[in-house]
Amino acid sequence: MASSENKKNPSFLYRMFYSGKDGKGVEKKDRHPRTLKYFFPFAWRNIGLLFTLNMFLVIGNFPVLIALYGLTGNLNVRMDVPVNPLSGVFDGIAHVAGANPLTMSLKGIGLMADQLSVITTPTKILFLLGLLTFFTFGIMNVGTAYIMRNVVKGEPVFLWDDFKHAVRKNWKQGMVYGIIDLLLCLMLAYDLILYFINLGSVLNGILFGVMLLCTFLYTCMRFYMYIMMITFDLSIPKLIKNAFIFSVIGMKRNAAAFFGIVLTIVLNYLLLTLFMPIGIILPFVITFSLIEFMGIYAAYPKMKEIMIDPYYETEEEEEEPEEPKKAVLLRDRFSTKK
Numbered sequence: 001m002a003s004s005e006n007k008k009n010p011s012f013l014y015r016m017f018y019s020g021k022d023g024k025g026v027e028k029k030d031r032h033p034r035t036l037k038y039f040f041p042f043a044w045r046n047i048g049l050l051f052t053l054n055m056f057l058v059i060g061n062f063p064v065l066i067a068l069y070g071l072t073g074n075l076n077v078r079m080d081v082p083v084n085p086l087s088g089v090f091d092g093i094a095h096v097a098g099a100n101p102l103t104m105s106l107k108g109i110g111l112m113a114d115q116l117s118v119i120t121t122p123t124k125i126l127f128l129l130g131l132l133t134f135f136t137f138g139i140m141n142v143g144t145a146y147i148m149r150n151v152v153k154g155e156p157v158f159l160w161d162d163f164k165h166a167v168r169k170n171w172k173q174g175m176v177y178g179i180i181d182l183l184l185c186l187m188l189a190y191d192l193i194l195y196f197i198n199l200g201s202v203l204n205g206i207l208f209g210v211m212l213l214c215t216f217l218y219t220c221m222r223f224y225m226y227i228m229m230i231t232f233d234l235s236i237p238k239l240i241k242n243a244f245i246f247s248v249i250g251m252k253r254n255a256a257a258f259f260g261i262v263l264t265i266v267l268n269y270l271l272l273t274l275f276m277p278i279g280i281i282l283p284f285v286i287t288f289s290l291i292e293f294m295g296i297y298a299a300y301p302k303m304k305e306i307m308i309d310p311y312y313e314t315e316e317e318e319e320e321p322e323e324p325k326k327a328v329l330l331r332d333r334f335s336t337k338k
Contacts, residue, residue: 033301034152034297034300034301036256039294039297042297043290043293043297046151046293047286049147049151049157049159050286050289050290050293051285051286051289052159053144053147053148053289053292054284054285054286054287054288054289054290056140056143056144056163057140057141057144057288057289057292058283058284058288060136060139060140060143061133061136061137061140062136063129063130063131063132063133063136064130064133066126066129066130067126067127067129067130067131067133068130069126070123070126070127070130073117073123075120075122075123075126076117076118076119076120076123077117077118077120078117078118133182134178134179134182134183135175135178135179136178137178137179137181137182138174138175138176138177138178138179138181138182139167139171139174139175139178141174141178141181141226141292142166142167142170142171142174142226142229142230143162143163143164143166143167144163144289144292145166145226145227145229145230145292145296146162146163146165146166146230147159147162147163147166148292148293148296149227149230149231149296149300150162151293152296152297152300152301153300166230169230170229170230173229173236174226174229176236177225177229177236177239180236181222181225184218188211188214188215188218191207191211192208192211192212192215195207195208195211196208216258217244217247219258219261219295220246220247220250220251220254220257220258221240221243221244221246221247222243222295223243223246223247223254223257223295223296223298223299224242224243224246224247224299224303225239225240225243227296227299227300227303228242228243228303228307231303231308232307242307246299246302246303246306249302249306250298250299250302253298253299253301253302254298254299256298257294257295257297257298257299260294261291261294261295264287264290264291264294265287265291268282268283268287
């Protein structure tokens with residue numbers, strides 16, 4: 001009796017990883033244009049899947065967690081260091097001039113200390129292990145993008161099977177582009193922060209505006225890169241070229257997704273500053289998958305319109321059979337011309 005109840009009510013992990021079950025069907029209410037009007041109800045109906053895919057992204061990029069632990073400084077060595085840079089001079093004066101009220105006062109000022117955290121070898125090892133993220137980043141994006149593309153298309157989803165299928169077919173290209181992608185994201189984030197901090201001059205203001213434009217364009221390109229990678233057999237240079245073209249011709253949808261992503265990040269940051277427990281938990285629950293879902297929701301309809309639909313229309317025209325010749329039912333053999 002207990003075994004039959006377990007079969008009827010399988011655990012969450014069983015339902016998530018078991019590859020023999022049927023995929024989720026497509027409801028009639030999901031068969032609508034992928035526009036901003038239907039985004040929120042569509043995302044809400046797939047909220048459970050977004051939770052699961054966010055877990056995939058977090059666990060799959062586990063080296064980031066290792067590097068974050070290194071940044072906490074728990075393995076560092078803490079030591080007291082003088083606060084005043086002239087502490088050495090004050091100590092020398094006290095040593096040469098001897099003990100008197102003035103030299104002892106100066107020496108006391110020099111001895112005022114603060115704690116300094118010194119990076120140790122274990123911390124350096126954690127940082128080096130964190131570099132493995134460059135190899136996992138693209139692979140995980142390939143797998144989750146394949147599932148999200150199928151959701152946006154309105155196709156049934158076989159979560160674990162779809163993920164393995166996408167990774168098995170695209171892991172090499174995904175890993176190579178993932179390294180490029182992560183480097184560009186880090187460079188853009190560093191430049192934005194640098195020029196924002198130094199906004200005092202006109203030149204830095206112009207450079208900050210240029211970096212904002214570059215960040216916007218590259219973010220829009222990322223919407224298309226991974227779904228083109230799992231849909232078409234194209235080289236990375238061609239993927240980048242097509243993604244740049246799509247970032248321009250799909251500007252309306254791209255801008256809506258971009259501002260949605262910015263709003264999500266800002267809200268997450270505000271929660272982190274106002275109520276830290278929720279702000280810390282959200283990236284581990286839904287933030288990353290929601291950002292990726294916004295990009296694919298905006299990108300796939302435009303890619304389908306430009307690259308997929310024309311291909312199938314041309315293929316149907318080429319395979320259209322010729323009109324069959326009319327069959328001759330009766331033939332007058334004697335009236336045939338010689």
